[in-house]
Amino acid sequence: MAETLFEARDLSRIFEPARGALQQLSDRITGKQPAVVRAVDKVTLSVVEGETLGIVGESGCGKSTLARMITGILPVSGGERRYRGEDYVSFLARKRDALKVQMVFQDPMSSLNPRLKVGEIIGEAAALHRVVPRARVRDHVVEMLERVGLPADTITRYPHQFSGGQRQRIGIARALAVKPELLVCDEAVAALDVSVQAQIINLLMDIRQDSGLSMIFISHDLGLIRHLCDRVAVMYLGRVVELARTEELFANPVHPYTQMLLAGMPRISVERRAFMPIVGEIPSPLHPPSGCHFHPRCSSASGHCSRIRPELSEWTPGHMQACINAG
């Protein structure tokens, strides 16, 4: 059995609205709780070595916040993160080890510093943290560029001279240059054309195969998730509602939200099919529904659903889900 690389337990992130001193005082006197956004609400998940975990959900469900907490860019409001069993507090303190978790960003336009040359963008951290000896940094950068399919003369050019796909390759090379073990791809292809998407996906799969990299692949595209991932977590409004192996999830979705997502997925084989759209809009995270967040849009909701907060529990071995009416 492969070692567990990354583990999150009850991970939460709360965004509080800015309040003036007077407002804080009056809230304290009246005992009013300020309205907070629970962007990520007690998420528990893990990644084993060599595995690719998919995280899927609608926009605004907290995927990107989760990704930034996993990579240590954002602090957590609650819960704990572990890397190879070590708590993140000590893990992140050792800068060079903390490089083992890297991220590929969504927007290739804003994720590269426009004032730095590509060589500096890719080589800066590797040189600063002595991932490779100073003298070898340039060779290392060229090597990374080759690995993502860019010519060596890219080094002296600026990000604005490249297309979206090429920029995303540069972003991947930047992450790979510090020799990570876990790569978090946050909607890494969402901003690209479909043809370029395929190239980047193939590149990621090649890299995964060559180096045995573990990946967390975040997307709203079910087709991509199915193509790339070993296990999938489905998120709804900051909570994980179902977590299973890919084949299992796509074959036997248990949670009504997952079922509806899959039903809405376009397929080539079916000729005439009635789409079953999910009713209504995703609710505002400032005022989430009580109990199960999904109950106002759920076709099989019962009276309990608005009162009981459902916990993720094992449905079949390896298949977790969070619907109290399932089964």
Next chain:
Amino acid sequence: MNRAALTEFAGRFGESRIGVASLAVTLTFLICALLAPLISPTDPYDLSRLQLIDALKPMGSHQVVPGEEFRASFAVEDGVAVAQGDAHGLAAQSCGDACLEVRLDAETPLASLQVRTLPAGASVEGASKHPVQNWWTVNTPAGNSVRIVSDAPLPETFNFSVIARSDDQPTDLVFHLGTDGFGRDMLSAILYGIRISVFVGVVAAGSAMVIGTGLGLFAAWRGGATDALIMRAVDFMLSFPAILVGLAILAVLGSGVGKVILAVVLVQWCYYARTSRSLALSELNKEYVEAARGLRLPAWRIMARHVLPNCMPQIIVLFTLNIAAAISLESSLSFLGVGLPLTQPSLGMLIANGYEYIFSQKYWISFGPGIVLLVMIVAMNLLGDRLRDVTNPRFER
């Protein structure tokens, strides 16, 4: 910025004639400031070279070497005049009965020659006598000589003294812009004034930029109480008029170049702090900063190498505008008499000096520095506006 972007920037800048003209004027003044000691006709700081005879001369007049004065006293014994002590080239000899010729052997023509204390009955040919004293003065004596004559024969023994004054000599040096009340060449004073004003403006605006931008970035990075503290200090400073802050500081500290710079820095740092904070806050939200955090780069490095360069274009625009503001503040303070010392006049002080004479038709003392200051500040403001237009992402052509 790389070469291609720079070329494009220059091309866009060049689209406006006003922009190019203001750049040319600003550069001309900068060169004047740098080369002032080389190109100015005189050194206005060298007080020993000033002469009051040159004071308040209108535009286009020549510098003058003032006339010299030669004094000698003679004793006449038995009809022969003998100089007592150094004669300075003056000589007296007999020219017949009751006649004594006094002459100066020199090329320069004399403005006047005066003979004092003649014996009774004697007089000087063609001379006018002092109304009271026994002094005889001949203006522009022909051949630099005068004759002492008498109706009766001159006494055998008597003493007299001679004072010869030579003419003022104009030199080749022309005061193109006239002179001020100290006899300073206004052109030189203006060139040195530009130098002082530009120096104070650039150093003060530059120091304010470094301090203000640093504080702004620090506030943006730390947020919370630090941010609130720095920004409230900015609000506090911005609520006072610049000239009032400058006056207050110089009233406490006294005048001097360093103190004026300090006053300008205290006035201006808050503009940079506010601008750089807001720019940095918007940059900090971009994904490349998150990427830098993910790469575990130290905070100072992220701010200095990633955030700051992306804020620089707007800060440089502010810098250009603030140099002009610093120069005008310094000139205002100098005009009010609390800025720079009298011996190192800036443009503002030159204007203030000329202001005393403006109602006696000595207009040139104030006009020259005033026009130079006006053109310089207008040009720098236009340049700053143009730079702001070009660096604005929503630049419309």
